[in-house]
Amino acid sequence: MATRFLLAFAICRLIVTVGLTLDPTELLRLEVEGVLSVEPADLEVASRDFGGMQNAEPLAVLHPASAQDVARLVKAAYESGQGFTVSARGHGHSIKGQAMTTNGVVVQMSGSKVAPPRVSEKLMYVDVWGGELWIDVLSSTLKYGLAPKSWTDYLYLSVGGTLSNAGISGQAFNHGPQISNIFELDVVTGKGELLTCTEKQNSELYHGVLGGLGQFGIITRARIALENAPHRVRWIRVLYSNFSAFTHDQEYLISLHGQAATQKFDYVEGFVIADEGLINNWRSSFFSPRNPVKISSLNADGGVMYCLEITKNYQESNANNIDQEVGALLKKLNFIPASEFTTDLPYEDFLDRVHKAELKLRAKNLWDVPHPWLNLFVPKSRIADFDKGVFKGILGNKTSGPILIYPMNKNKWDAKTSVVTPDEDVFYLVAFLRSALENEGETQTLNYLTNQNNRILRFCSDAGIKAKQYLPHYTAQQQWMDHFGDKWTIFSKRKLDFDPKHILATGQRIFKPFF
Numbered sequence: 186m187a188t189r190f191l192l193a194f195a196i197c198r199l200i201v202t203v204g205l206t207l208d209p210t211e212l213l214r215l216e217v218e219g220v221l222s223v224e225p226a227d228l229e230v231a232s233r234d235f236g237g238m239q240n241a242e243p244l245a246v247l248h249p250a251s252a253q254d255v256a257r258l259v260k261a262a263y264e265s266g267q268g269f270t271v272s273a274r275g276h277g278h279s280i281k282g283q284a285m286t287t288n289g290v291v292v293q294m295s296g297s298k299v300a301p302p303r304v305s306e307k308l309m310y311v312d313v314w315g316g317e318l319w320i321d322v323l324s325s326t327l328k329y330g331l332a333p334k335s336w337t338d339y340l341y342l343s344v345g346g347t348l349s350n351a352g353i354s355g356q357a358f359n360h361g362p363q364i365s366n367i368f369e370l371d372v373v374t375g376k377g378e379l380l381t382c383t384e385k386q387n388s389e390l391y392h393g394v395l396g397g398l399g400q401f402g403i404i405t406r407a408r409i410a411l412e413n414a415p416h417r418v419r420w421i422r423v424l425y426s427n428f429s430a431f432t433h434d435q436e437y438l439i440s441l442h443g444q445a446a447t448q449k450f451d452y453v454e455g456f457v458i459a460d461e462g463l464i465n466n467w468r469s470s471f472f473s474p475r476n477p478v479k480i481s482s483l484n485a486d487g488g489v490m491y492c493l494e495i496t497k498n499y500q501e502s503n504a505n506n507i508d509q510e511v512g513a514l515l516k517k518l519n520f521i522p523a524s525e526f527t528t529d530l531p532y533e534d535f536l537d538r539v540h541k542a543e544l545k546l547r548a549k550n551l552w553d554v555p556h557p558w559l560n561l562f563v564p565k566s567r568i569a570d571f572d573k574g575v576f577k578g579i580l581g582n583k584t585s586g587p588i589l590i591y592p593m594n595k596n597k598w599d600a601k602t603s604v605v606t607p608d609e610d611v612f613y614l615v616a617f618l619r620s621a622l623e624n625e626g627e628t629q630t631l632n633y634l635t636n637q638n639n640r641i642l643r644f645c646s647d648a649g650i651k652a653k654q655y656l657p658h659y660t661a662q663q664q665w666m667d668h669f670g671d672k673w674t675i676f677s678k679r680k681l682d683f684d685p686k687h688i689l690a691t692g693q694r695i696f697k698p699f700f
């Protein structure tokens with residue numbers, strides 16, 4: 186009863202604040218098995234995200250107990266006379282308010298323990314709730330000696346959240362992004378229907394939702410492909426002072442995707458090291474003081490170094506052969522002699538590596554700071570121009586956080602999904618994962634880093650580099666149309682079919698709701 190009163194109060198407050206004419210009884214009538222909350226603590230969590238740069242308080246937060254709860258809420262929004270919006274929130278790790286909404290309800294997908302993951306050993310898949318975190322997907326499948334094939338670098342992200350983008354890491358050259366490794370989805374559309382979709386069944390919805398930025402439905406279940414989990418990982422980093430040698434080797438390594446498992450690495454990434462970037466790099470604890478090479482002693486090309494990061498998975502039964510297999514692969518590369526850093530660890534520890542860095546940063550109060558991140562897909566044909574103009578130009582020997590760079594094969598991405606990538610067979614992810622710290626000098630402030638991101642985007646546009654934003658953020662529809670290019674027609678048609686009132690994921694600012 187108290188909750189209902191609070192809910193009515195919150196809705197009335199919203200009506201006054203934003204001038205909505207929503208009838209509070211519409212939400213009050215909603216019967217859910219879970220909890221529809223207006224507790225200040227719930228609203229507060231739903232009004233912020235990892236980016237720390239936007240804030241938007243919803244009307245209420247739904248902690249669903251089932252997919253039907255999500256369907257009931259969206260149906261109520263769809264059928265409501267005045268309308269309200271609904272935004273799924275995975276783990277809130279977006280950076281620009283993508284999972285927020287001011288004039289509606291946030292569905293808190295992660296943390297709602299709706300159904301535990303169910304593994305089919307025979308058919309090699311796992312069925313998971315859309316709000317499940319990847320770390321929990323991993324622990325549940327490892328009990329069967331199985332694991333998903335394609336990952337993100339960090340596992341405290343929700344399945345629905347990464348599938349709404351793509352989900353990429355160093356395995357993508359081989360297995361494609363996470364959205365290329367999904368057999369089936371349950372989705373609540375913007376009309377409140379709960380539909381199962383696959384390549385063949387409701388295929389427009391299936392393809393639309395994958396990489397669809399939450400625009401066509403809320404993923405309540407995903408069926409994820411599995412493989413036999415390796416026991417251990419040989420993790421290697423090697424250095425380059427020459428950009429073209431670095432990219433040549435990265436491109437060579439990803440061209441091996443069709444080879445037998447013993448003849449290719451399992452993960453290919455890399456990062457840029459500009460001045461003290463290595464020392465400040467929160468992923469760099471890997472470089473131990475016992476390493477034979479002093480970074481400062483190396484002759485960096487234009488003050489910038491490049492680190493190739495590769496892994497080879499193996500079963501304990503194959504431990505005797507791993508040195509030989511890795512040695513044969515490394516022989517083909519042209520890194521700086523003696524710049525090899527190697528470690529060996531359990532598969533799970535490798536996959537969960539960024540969480541360790543998170544704990545260290547949290548201990549220093551450096552995790553909950555603004556994150557003006559910029560992620561770009563850069564076509565292979567222009568990556569050298571990007572290096573000259575950005576890594577050796579705009580950055581000015583200051584990185585303020587990790588800068589990842591690694592190539593992927595476009596043929597591992599399904600063109601029918603909603604995600605957009607450059608129009609070349611190979612393209613690079615370049616990820617500027619920077620933290621803004623107001624007291625660490627001018628070059629680390631939010632303002633400085635935001636301006637620098639804008640300069641990078643302007644540089645690409647002036648130089649005719651047809652880069653595409655990954656985890657995109659735009660504020661005007663024309664910019665979205667440019668982003669989607671040829672895919673805009675199908676994207677907007679799918680919106681009309683599956684969310685005609687523009688209720689869902691308004692925090693992406695692609696379509697305005699019709700109220």
Ligand code: FAD
Pocket residue numbers: 234235272273274275276277278279280283284285294315316336337338339342343344345346347349350351352353354398399400402403404405656690692693
């Ligand atoms: P949220 O931020 O909560 O939501 C993102 C969008 O998806 C919103 O529009 C939301 O409405 C929608 N959404 C959420 N759940 C659902 C659902 N069930 N159904 C439909 N729509 C939904 N990305 C990579 O690809 N690779 C990486 O290696 C990687 N590393 C990262 C490391 C860190 C530390 C962080 C903070 C982010 C990283 N990301 C990476 C980005 C991450 O994939 C995206 O930010 C993703 O959106 C976060 O997932 P989330 O569950 O927090 O989603």
